[in-house]
Amino acid sequence: MDEYTTITKCRVCSDDLIEIVKFDPQYIATTFVKSNNNNPMSEIKIPLTLMLCKNENCGLVQLKETVKPDLLYKNYFYRTAINDMMRRDLNDLVNYALDNVKIDDNDMTEYLEDQITKMWGLAKIGVAFNCTSIYAYNQNDMIQYYHPVSVFSYCMTRCDRVALFHDYDISEFTIYMYR
Numbered sequence: 001m002d003e004y005t006t007i008t009k010c011r012v013c014s015d016d017l018i019e020i021v022k023f024d025p026q027y028i029a030t031t032f033v034k035s036n037n038n039n040p041m042s043e044i045k046i047p048l049t050l051m052l053c054k055n056e057n058c059g060l061v062q063l064k065e066t067v068k069p070d071l072l073y074k075n076y077f078y079r080t081a082i083n084d085m086m087r088r089d090l091n092d093l094v095n096y097a098l099d100n101v102k103i104d105d106n107d108m109t110e111y112l113e114d115q116i117t118k119m120w121g122l123a124k125i126g127v128a129f130n131c132t133s134i135y136a137y138n139q140n141d142m143i144q145y146y147h148p149v150s151v152f153s154y155c156m157t158r159c160d161r162v163a164l165f166h167d168y169d170i171s172e173f174t175i176y177m178y179r
Contacts, residue, residue: 004046004065011062015055019064023048028067044071108144113154116177120158126178136171148173 010017025045036042049064112131119127131146139145152164152175161178168174 002068003044003071004067006064007051007062007066010053010055010058010060012060013053013055013058015053015058017051017062017064018054020050020052020061022050028072105144109146109150112146112151116151116155117158120177123177123179126176128174128176130172130174132171133166133173135166146173151175 008017009015025047028041028044028046046067047065051062051064053060053062116127116129119129131148131151132143134145134147136143136145148164148166151173152162155162155175155177159177159179163176163178164173165176166173
């Protein structure tokens with residue numbers, strides 16, 4: 001039982017949970033080994049129980065069991081673009097987007113403002129986010145840069161407790177909005 005922990009309360013609101021579905025214990029997913037012979041990971045099964053938060057304002061569906069991170073990630077192996085076909089397809093997709101998707105600064109400002117409004121609407125305590133600053137050194141045409149004061153000003157239209165920090169990296173700034 002030391003491969004996982006279980007929860008008894010909702011991960012978001014700490015309310016009680018209702019069991020929805022309980023599956024038979026499952027093997028841990030891909031471990032990228034040549035063979036499972038004599039591999040201790042091949043013996044481990046974890047229960048899989050879906051739980052529903054009783055709080056109707058929350059309603060989060062979540063797993064009861066949480067696999068210990070070391071079991072999953074201590075020897076985690078991740079490869080991207082593992083074959084030529086995938087590399088070509090991803091390259092073609094990026095080139096298509098660069099050639100066909102045209103977004104100007106006004107579109108990106110509207111998008112950012114929309115995302116801020118959505119985050120603020122969902123927040124119970126506050127919102128924090130980073131943006132790339134127009135004061136960044138070595139700017140790149142592929143990156144969207146924002147004026148920190150403009151973003152701060154927009155946030156002030158949503159609430160009156162806003163903080164702007166532009167102190168840890170010249171290329172980014174952080175906005176905090178508090179309820």
